[in-house]
Amino acid sequence: MTGATDISRLASDEPLVEVAGITKYYGERRGCEDVSFDVYPGEVLAVVGESGSGKSTLLNVLSTALEPTTGEVRYRLRDSTMRSLFAMSEAERRVLMRTDWGFVHQDPAQGLRMSVSAGANVGERLMAVGERHYGRLRAAATDWLARVEIAADRIDDAPRTFSGGMRQRLQIARNLVSGPRLVFMDEPTGGLDVSVQARLLDLLRTLVADLGLSAVIVTHDLAVARLLSHRILVMRDGRVIESGLTDQVLDDPAASYTQLLVASVLQV
Amino acid sequence: MAEREAENDMAEPRVTLENVSKSFVLHLMGSTRLDVVSDVSFSIADGCCTVLGGPSGAGKSSILKMIYGNYRVDSGRILVRDAATTVDVATAAPRAILRLRATTIGYVSQFLRVIPRVSALDIVAGHGLEDGAANLARARTLLRHLSVPERLWALPPATFSGGEQQRVNIACGFMALKPVLLLDEPTASLDDRNRDAVVELIEDRRRAGAAIIAIFHDAALRERLADDVVDVTRHAAAVKETAHE
Amino acid sequence: MTSSEAGRDAVHEGPRAAGEDEAAITYNFAYLDEQTKRTIRRAILKAIAIPGYQVPFAGREMPMPYGWGTGGVQVTASIIGPDDVLKVIDQGSDDTTNAVSIRKFFVRTAGVRTTTSTAEATIIQTRHRIPETPLAPGQVLVYQVPIPEPLRFLEPRETETRKMHALAEYGLMHVKLYEDIARHGHISTTYAYPVRVGGRYLMDPSPTPKFDNPKMDDCPALQLFGAGREKRIYAIPPHTSVVSLDFEDHPFEPTRFDKPCGLCGAEGVFLDEVVLDDAGGRLYACSDTDYCERRRAEGHRGEMLAVAPSYVGRADGADA
Numbered sequence A: 001m002t003g004a005t006d007i008s009r010l011a012s013d014e015p016l017v018e019v020a021g022i023t024k025y026y027g028e029r030r031g032c033e034d035v036s037f038d039v040y041p042g043e044v045l046a047v048v049g050e051s052g053s054g055k056s057t058l059l060n061v062l063s064t065a066l067e068p069t070t071g072e073v074r075y076r077l078r079d080s081t082m083r084s085l086f087a088m089s090e091a092e093r094r095v096l097m098r099t100d101w102g103f104v105h106q107d108p109a110q111g112l113r114m115s116v117s118a119g120a121n122v123g124e125r126l127m128a129v130g131e132r133h134y135g136r137l138r139a140a141a142t143d144w145l146a147r148v149e150i151a152a153d154r155i156d157d158a159p160r161t162f163s164g165g166m167r168q169r170l171q172i173a174r175n176l177v178s179g180p181r182l183v184f185m186d187e188p189t190g191g192l193d194v195s196v197q198a199r200l201l202d203l204l205r206t207l208v209a210d211l212g213l214s215a216v217i218v219t220h221d222l223a224v225a226r227l228l229s230h231r232i233l234v235m236r237d238g239r240v241i242e243s244g245l246t247d248q249v250l251d252d253p254a255a256s257y258t259q260l261l262v263a264s265v266l267q268v
Numbered sequence B: 001m002a003e004r005e006a007e008n009d010m011a012e013p014r015v016t017l018e019n020v021s022k023s024f025v026l027h028l029m030g031s032t033r034l035d036v037v038s039d040v041s042f043s044i045a046d047g048c049c050t051v052l053g054g055p056s057g058a059g060k061s062s063i064l065k066m067i068y069g070n071y072r073v074d075s076g077r078i079l080v081r082d083a084a085t086t087v088d089v090a091t092a093a094p095r096a097i098l099r100l101r102a103t104t105i106g107y108v109s110q111f112l113r114v115i116p117r118v119s120a121l122d123i124v125a126g127h128g129l130e131d132g133a134a135n136l137a138r139a140r141t142l143l144r145h146l147s148v149p150e151r152l153w154a155l156p157p158a159t160f161s162g163g164e165q166q167r168v169n170i171a172c173g174f175m176a177l178k179p180v181l182l183l184d185e186p187t188a189s190l191d192d193r194n195r196d197a198v199v200e201l202i203e204d205r206r207r208a209g210a211a212i213i214a215i216f217h218d219a220a221l222r223e224r225l226a227d228d229v230v231d232v233t234r235h236a237a238a239v240k241e242t243a244h245e
Numbered sequence C: 001m002t003s004s005e006a007g008r009d010a011v012h013e014g015p016r017a018a019g020e021d022e023a024a025i026t027y028n029f030a031y032l033d034e035q036t037k038r039t040i041r042r043a044i045l046k047a048i049a050i051p052g053y054q055v056p057f058a059g060r061e062m063p064m065p066y067g068w069g070t071g072g073v074q075v076t077a078s079i080i081g082p083d084d085v086l087k088v089i090d091q092g093s094d095d096t097t098n099a100v101s102i103r104k105f106f107v108r109t110a111g112v113r114t115t116t117s118t119a120e121a122t123i124i125q126t127r128h129r130i131p132e133t134p135l136a137p138g139q140v141l142v143y144q145v146p147i148p149e150p151l152r153f154l155e156p157r158e159t160e161t162r163k164m165h166a167l168a169e170y171g172l173m174h175v176k177l178y179e180d181i182a183r184h185g186h187i188s189t190t191y192a193y194p195v196r197v198g199g200r201y202l203m204d205p206s207p208t209p210k211f212d213n214p215k216m217d218d219c220p221a222l223q224l225f226g227a228g229r230e231k232r233i234y235a236i237p238p239h240t241s242v243v244s245l246d247f248e249d250h251p252f253e254p255t256r257f258d259k260p261c262g263l264c265g266a267e268g269v270f271l272d273e274v275v276l277d278d279a280g281g282r283l284y285a286c287s288d289t290d291y292c293e294r295r296r297a298e299g300h301r302g303e304m305l306a307v308a309p310s311y312v313g314r315a316d317g318a319d320a
Helices: A055-062 A090-099 A118-128 A134-147 A164-176 A194-211 A222-228 A246-251 A256-264 B002-010 B060-068 B094-103 B120-125 B132-145 B162-174 B192-207 B219-225 C003-008 C020-024 C034-049 C070-079 C097-110 C158-166 C171-184 C210-216 C289-297 C303-307 C309-315
Strands: A017-026 A029-039 A044-048 A070-076 A082-084 A101-104 A182-186 A214-219 A231-236 A239-245 B015-026 B032-044 B049-053 B075-081 B086-088 B105-108 B180-184 B211-215 B228-231 C085-090 C123-127 C140-144 C195-197 C201-203 C222-227 C232-236 C242-244 C271-275 C282-286
Touching (some): A029 A239, A055 A070, A055 A214, A101 A164, A118 C171, A134 A164, A134 C171, A222 A246, A231 A246, A231 A256, B015 B060, B032 B060, B032 B211, B049 B219, B060 B105, B105 B162, B120 B162, B132 B162, B132 B192, B162 B192, B180 B192, B192 B219, C070 C097, C070 C222, C085 C097, C210 C242, C282 C289
Parallel strands (some): A044 A214, A182 A214, B105 B180, B180 B211, C085 C123, C140 C222
Antiparallel strands (some): A070 A082, B015 B032, B015 B075, C195 C242, C222 C232, C271 C282
């Protein structure tokens, strides 16, 4: 499990996100069907499944990159009002995306401006919400680069010159600098070398805990789910076939597919 | 003993199992059903050490895991009293179970689950409930008490011996003072000296009023520590082979 | 040379039969048909109503290629009337090729009076400079714009830049300025320096030097911008706030010249560098030729004139 958890965050009984009956069809093809769950503040939810399970579709609908065929996603704003995301205007959603949310892509190049310096990548969201002091921007960027273990002298280098692991850490810094409450992650360690993965997972684990973030993490790797998440959703063919406390689902799986998944993981 | 019994009658039990049954359905083996425990009921009071008895494979570890919320419960209730309310772990929401683990239930499992890259000291300190410095200080004290060599403190435990890993595990479980402590074979891989160090910790905890539920393979330890022994096989059912669709 | 003489002086035409060419070619006043002028004027009105916002318009094919001021020409053609007085400058000068050609175009198709005097003009079409002489109410400054979108080099997608303008999401522009400071220690953009108009829209002022940006702010004249190839028109109504983007700790600073004009001694004006010989001789002279002429007519003399009077003729375009 993820170690000591901040009790005060767990005490909140108001969900941050309410997902109700989300169904997404691509024409005849089912992306996901009738998915419902809540995410609470400070909670990390892993969505696991194999290719074609619908987990990425679900993530894209939650982060409003895709519109669902039916169903609703409600989000609690900072003033505690609950709003239906797809009833909002695109302008409002874009503001949320910049201030309240983060999205860590599997391919960091998709979540970064590759030809702009690392410092500018981290500072962009701050500039977007009105920070106009170069010195403060640079200080914030330096601080965050340190937190994601990127050497301070790389602040003026473009991510084109970074390794995959470094780019991913930069993407995380870029997302977290605006103090989001909810972070979506799509296979955040996908494609990285094992030792690089370990470093990234450790970083994510610490940051999520320190900052009290809620997160929805899509992954096919059960070990990642176990390390990072409190709760887990197991998906297959677009449906959620099991959900619950992560260590419970992984140690005592009920559904036959879950048992198969768990049994299929290679031990080192 | 009598004194403690009198206390038990007066105080509400800390943990109560009511008619708890559990089985595994192994879908990968033609849906074989394995009964683990059946209709188990007992309760534990503060300041008591209850030992679970029964042969190997009788479901003792599973009971601890069910109390901790790590295993599901097929039927029955597991009531845990925390400061404000009583929670039925068998049916509680994941958040409630996490809250219970954070405040009320400590657990020393049989095996340490290693996280890459984090040092033994940081793993142990991470289980503390106070501020950073206090947690580190307490972690050092525990590791020292359990004779984990200082040169290992800064290393991740993945390369430690079984006994060393177990002692790190124990240190984690004893970091925070929680009303319930679940111990699954805590001294299994330890030599006499370390075993005694662990016993000291357990006795301290009991004196401080913790409700302890433990599994000891060592009869001498059982003698020394148990205020109560619960035989989990009392109502156990035989293994059934049932083919499910 | 008067403007009417300039109009009739067809340098490249051979001898013609009396009246033949003039009769064969008849243009509508200012070349464009009246319906086109109306659509462009509607676009201009929209642009004035939303200062700094790029209004798309149905640009026409003009008898000059893109890159030669077709946008500016269409704007001027749509607003010019027979009583207007037109000045055309290119890089501050009335006598470069671009300015001369466009001036000829309007003389030929509209027969309007032209001038080199900023104060006398009612419409001034310009490429890449704002005149030094302060403008007055009732005047119109028409800018020629190559790329109207200030964010284009940072965000190539038109779909994205439109959204950014719609939602006033301009963080990206500050990213560019941040990069400048990180790389060069200061904001290195020296022309086409981005501005915020009326506190709302981010605008590209066309490739005028950043030196000229302050002149756009609270200007008594109407400023119109035409981009022919991109088919966009935008506007700044008189007395609108135009603020150059900067950082609190790296404030906008217009370029300063450490020498006055070598011909008329003017200070605080934009200077062009003129190479005089192959021995490294240089002259820094007013880019605004009309301004410089006026000052010299008033008796001001710069360093160069005091030393080498033979350069006088060359500087103002007439043969020595």
